[in-house]
Amino acid sequence: MRCGKIIVRDGWVICPVCQKGKLLKVRADTTARNLPRKCKRCGQETLVNIEAPEPASKVTSA
Ligand SMILES: [Zn+2]
Numbered sequence: 001m002r003c004g005k006i007i008v009r010d011g012w013v014i015c016p017v018c019q020k021g022k023l024l025k026v027r028a029d030t031t032a033r034n035l036p037r038k039c040k041r042c043g044q045e046t047l048v049n050i051e052a053p054e055p056a057s058k059v060t061s062a
Contacts (some may be wrong), residue, residue: 006046006048006049006050007019008026008050011025011026011027012024012025012026013025013026013037013048013050015039015041015042015044015046016046017039017042017044017046018039018041018042018044020041020042021039021040021041021042022040023037023038023039023046023048024037024048026050030050031050031051032048032049032050033049034047034048034049035047035048035049036048
């Protein structure tokens, strides 16, 4: 996982700048790619990258 310094705490992506603001609520299966979220606390915009934890087995129907 080579995203930035995204911190997830209690199901929330925490702002890496001030480390206090909540940027985005995430679930275990949440994915995001270059999702810009602006911190309400410090006003800095951060690109959120969240990769899927485990790739689900692909179901290919012929
Ligand atoms: Zn912030």
